[in-house]
Amino acid sequence: MHQFTYLFDCDGVVLDTESQYSKFWAHIGTLYYPHVQSFAEDIKGMSLVDIFACYFPHEPQQREIKQLLDNFEESMEYIYIPGVEDFLKSLRDKKLRTALVTSSDHNKMAQVYSAHPEIKDYFDYIFTAEDIQRSKPAPDCFINAARRFDVATEDCIVFEDSINGLTAAKESGTKVVGLTTTNTEEKIMSFCNLIIPNFIGQTPDSITAHFAFLS
Known part of the structure; x- marks a missing residue:
């Protein structure tokens, strides 16, 4: 065979x-891209580097989101x-x-x-x-x-x-x-x-x- x-x-x-990440990124989407209802779905499978490059080019935003994400991943199941x-x-x-x-x-x-x-x-x-x-x-x-x-x-x-x-x-x-x-x-x-x-x-x-x- x-x-x-x-x-x-x-x-x-x-x-x-994925369901946990969907909730996290949906929340980020409402904060930064409230007009993009599919934001959490659009970024699935992308690396954080590419998410930042496409949606969050400014370093202060990147630092804030990275800290939120690190805290979230520490508490994930x-x-x-x-x-x-x-x-x-x-x-x-x-x-x-x-x-x-x-x-x-x-x-x-x-x-x-x-x-x-x-x-x-x-x-x-x-x-x-x-x-x-x-x-x-x-x-x-x-x-x-x-x-x-x-x-x-x-x-x-x-x-x-x-x-x-x-x-x-x-x-x-x-x-x-x-x-x-x-x-x-x-x-x-x-x-x-x-x-x-x-x-x-x-x-x-x-x-x-x-x-x-x-x-």
Whole structure:
């Protein structure tokens, strides 16, 4: 059976944190962009650097928002998406290649490692915002991950939830599994080869079987 490389977004795919971030960024949106009702959705999947570049070019605003975000992330709940731990453990048992590809920065990931020190063992590599120049929806992060493994992007399966992340995955040429943890199936179907609600009942073999004929 064809052997794929498995690439995972973090928030909304491995960790059930997107709803918490939605509330935080919706609040920031009401403060700075009250006329943009979709602000929290528009920035999902983007790195903080790119959010600042696009929406908050002034340093005083950046300092204020960064402090609010740091305080928020310290108090967040970092809960696994249902079924994802078993799925990741199965991938490790089968010695399949895995990477976490996130737009989060080192400070945020330090909070994740504190809550779940075992998460590092689930992945061969963890790529963060500091590893790329352009964040999602640019495809750079997934292309970079494939290069690190020395595999073609079409031999990678990406698990994503946000529109920006799904756009990046599709543009990179990978096979795309969309999770409905953040958006509806109708909203993400045009980006995906496969849609799942979470990882309950999913196995590496079931995912691989779905994509084997596409390779």
